[in-house]
Amino acid sequence: MNNIITIVCASSDSYAPYCGVMLTSLFSNNLTHQIECFILSGDMGNDNRQRLSLLAEQFGQKITVLDINKELFKKLPIGERFTNISYEAYFRLLMPSLLSDRDRALYLDCDMIIKTDLAELWNTNLEGYALAAVQDTLRMRKKCISRLGFGTNDGYFNSGMGLYNLQFLRQFEFEKKVWDFVDKQYHLILYHDQDIINCVCKGLIHEVSPKWNMLESFLEKTPPIVPWQREELEEWRKKPCIIHYASLRKPWFKECLHPYKDEFWHYAAISPWNELKPVFKYHGFKRFTKYYLKRLFI
Template sequence: MNIVCSIDNNYVQHCGVMLLSFFENNKGSNHCVYLLTEGLAEENKKCIQDLVESYNGSFFYYLVDHKALTLFPIRVQDHLTIATYYRLLMADILPVHLDKVIYLDCDIVINDSVQELWNTSLDGYALAAVEELGCSLPDVYERLGYDEKYGYFNAGVLLVNLAYWREFSLTKRFFEYVAGNSIKLKSHDQDVLNALLHDKCLHIPYKWNVEEAFYHYSVIKRLKFNPELSFVLRHPSVLHYTWKPKPWESSCNHPFRINYFVYLQKLGKSTFTFKERLMASIDKYIFCFLLRIKMRGHQYYKL
């Protein structure tokens, strides 16, 4: 499989956790990791490269020219950096022989094999992604100017048809869209992708991108304890800590934050106390039990 991720020096640890969880659950193949960055400190680059190669993976490092992204808006209050836009450049940066990649954000833990996702056919589609289940900003369809029947997908996990992106010069279209619509962008590159590719996106099962928002009781209640979603929340194949606080922050109440702790410990960088790990394990057990018995009432859930 071809895995693409983009980071700066602030997210090296989290990228390490994500990649470790990927390799631990996808053994037996020679995977390739393509890292997009404006530049990492040498010790950080070596940390990622050593991890990939320790699993017999191939590591490729690509520098992105930040000057090419001067028109791309990042606000002071945003919880991300310009690195979020790097995925829009994949078709131009990555080798031309790559026709398909899985793009992964770094605030992710992979709990299962993603071979099924990799094998998904993209014939006629620009990408495959998970719909946000109505958890997107309420003005999104009016703001981006398309019919809500297409839904709004999250860009943290993408199966990308690079051949399609190149055939239809999508990188150029992304730049043109940002140049003319930057004031509309609230969710950055994710808005760009939805605005231009909402009708060229194959919606895939929730399990491939189980967002933090899906764990909120308000969402679970609104979807009437949907059996498929209920199972996926208890058994997430790809767990995405979408919003703040993140599991590495002390104020995080995500019921599956323990999954991040487990892989961080395997990475040899855990700073979490025994008490923190114990409480996180208990929270996960309680959440799964409440969801399984369809316990109703916001007071029983932490999100």
């Protein structure tokens, strides 16, 4: 296996600072590894490109921005469910052809913090699988299984972290299957790229520990998890390997009460975007306090 860890993420120009903070955490906790990072973007500006170059130089790693034509995805839905979803969310669907000489790639959402060495995850056995991912919450699973026509034993996986078997996906004709699904089943797409990946790769996704994608919901006092995650979750939610701020209440918003929001600011302070400051987004602090009190984090 190639000793270089290949990372892929997707970011608009406006989201680049948060992508940069995520990469800062990744590089900081993987100093002994050689990492190449590909950022898929439809509008990355010069200022953020320069800062990304500074970040790569700071840690002696490689960052490449791949420019993607958004028009390829104009017929796909955005913003119907989440206002923070952009066309960049779909760019990961092009990875098998974009990285045609790579056997695997680790996709990471920008709203994450990497807290540990990724060698264990990177070396996951993917034989016979399209990708490895973490099962989404029980709430999400119940919503999606009937809508997508899945059986009760079929999993529904969060697409924020995915270790992709690119060699398998090319043989599987993944991208062709994606567009066939979009043409024939567009009406089923509610959760964007996540729905598409789960449907096209049903039965071909290897489940890994929630420590590799610690969703906000996993940190609730009574987390909405599938039964087989309980033991794993109890062990790892107080020391997650990857923190995923997977809600509208991001740590860069003052309304955020996420128990690990300070982790974001720790890495922001040592990144090329160290001027970042928390801002009010929703101007409804009481509303979000009530939301959090209902769930009560660890």
